[in-house]
Amino acid sequence: MSHRTNGTRRTIGQRPVASIQDVADRAEVSIATVSRALNKPHLVSPETALRISRAVTELGYRPNRLAQALMTRRSGVVGIALPDIHGEFYSDLMRGADAEAREQGCHLLVGSSHLAPLDGTDPATGGMGRALGLIDGLAVMITEPRPTLDAELEALGAPIVVVDAEVADHDAVVVNHAGGAREATRHLLDGTPPSKCFFVGGPESNLDSRARARAFGATLCEAGHSPTPDQIRFDSYSIGWGQRWTRDAARIQDLRGIAVFAANDEIGYGVVTQAQDLGFGVPDDVRVVGFDGTRLTEIARPSLSTVLVPREELGRQAIRVLLQRLESPDAPRRRVMLSTSLIVRGSSGQ
């Protein structure tokens, strides 16, 4: 009945792998019926269905996803491209993405753009360009502005959702950085005059860092004080920078009575520890608020006030929006904004 042209059975390792034809032969039906029994059971008589399901288990048959995907134009795999697979932020993001993908019956293909792409193309998408056909869509996280980004995404030839940024025409899932930064700044302003508030930023090129700085500045203005340049600094997302900023600041002025809004928790942690090492009290002399809500905030003593970013949720929503887009390709562009929440802890007293 079966007539496998090359006469050989496909094997992996030493084990033969059953194909739909094998199942059909064993159940004495056509492959079409097997396919139906598996995908649209209601179209198959109970008896044949039983014979088939028996054959399936006996042979340990499992449909080849590749062949399936080629026909249905759906591989059930979505890509996620991150700047770097590293640290708590991305780790949590991926966790959420993975959970959502799984719940929807999909797999997650990862790629990080910090690794040079093999062929010099699509750096922002972490080499996903080579996955054409393999992935149904892609979630890309963007943290730095790139002039060529649009072209890169376009060339990908797959539905895209942008994470934590906005790119024309694409769905986006973003975090309300401005809102969070505003809230944190207002909290500091409640007890500290605007002229004694400082923003210690991450890389100046980093979009999030910029957004937070902008909101900080705007909030100070609203409070009737236009921030001086030295009230807003940028460098890097690291403990070391937080410490360095603190040392430098102490050299110029008295730290007593100041409040620091750090662009992320690491910076904030650095500020807290360095201030303490210099003999200042936190929060009595120096008040500090971080950003992200990472574990570090709970390790700090006093524990660090922070703006919680829903990291897992960000990953989840990215995948969710992507899959919805796949369902309805012609739906209007979507934009989901996730809100942060201020967590006041010991480091910012009040």
Place this chain on the structure above:
Amino acid sequence: MSHRTNGTRRTIGQRPVASIQDVADRAEVSIATVSRALNKPHLVSPETALRISRAVTELGYRPNRLAQALMTRRSGVVGIALPDIHGEFYSDLMRGADAEAREQGCHLLVGSSHLAPLDGTDPATGGMGRALGLIDGLAVMITEPRPTLDAELEALGAPIVVVDAEVADHDAVVVNHAGGAREATRHLLDGTPPSKCFFVGGPESNLDSRARARAFGATLCEAGHSPTPDQIRFDSYSIGWGQRWTRDAARIQDLRGIAVFAANDEIGYGVVTQAQDLGFGVPDDVRVVGFDGTRLTEIARPSLSTVLVPREELGRQAIRVLLQRLESPDAPRRRVMLSTSLIVRGSSGQ
């Protein structure tokens, strides 16, 4: 020339996607020639090659990986199944795996087994069972013993490399936990009598935790002291447990002069901080060594001595061994052991 049966062009979003047939038409050659030009350029005349490559760029053609994979039986995707995508350990592991995969021209499909599998099958492999055909092989990290593991892996129908454990017949990449634990214990024994050394473990079911405990005990024995039950405790990999252990221990005995080997850095961190809170000096009263070499060790004050586990390298090697297995399916089973290195810092004095 082309005769696409359904007459429609495949599109993604609004953009048409070119197929090999489109390229062939445009270059006025057969699809076979296009395929050759792309895969075995030396078999094609320079002129046709040029025409084809021109057509390729003009159409923005990129081969469909799915179709390619169906023919070649190689998708260029390898899976990695972790207990959980979370925390520094797995994050680094994935980073290494991703880097290696990319360097070898592959993609990485992730799956974590902490998420219930959709169909109740293969919990250990993070739902990779559904990826049959999509992945060329799988790296699985095992941290808890599972009776059904062998069957689960077998059912997967793809080459497998086991990470951080040994499973009959499969390639394995492991960490020398015993060696690292021995080294750490000897270091503590150098200055502290064996009867005052304690092992504070993670979950008792965790294979790594067990291995470290065993080596700790053996090393004490070699020093002429058979450890009492209270010298080896298990609970969980958390800061909280380290703190709790310390409080409990302080209730029973004087902490002065003891040395603690923590099964991971978090536990170690908990011990250090709690001991300090109870008024003991680290390392003067209590000496502590952690395990893993995570960032937490540098944050601790004094910084935490630890046994560095090459996490990125572990991920790298897992993928490397897997890809080598794919190259030579009949090569003898391989086993790669990665060594740890003791990092002595402030917390263990000397």
Place this chain on the structure above:
DNA sequence: CTGAAAGCGCTAACAG
């Protein structure tokens, strides 16, 4: 060096 033809394993009309 190039083209025709035969599939990879599967789904999807279309007739029965």
Place this chain on the structure above:
DNA sequence: CTGTTAGCGCTTTCAG
């Protein structure tokens, strides 16, 4: 309800 037929987009003999 079931079988037949036609491909999905690509690689690979096998003849020229």
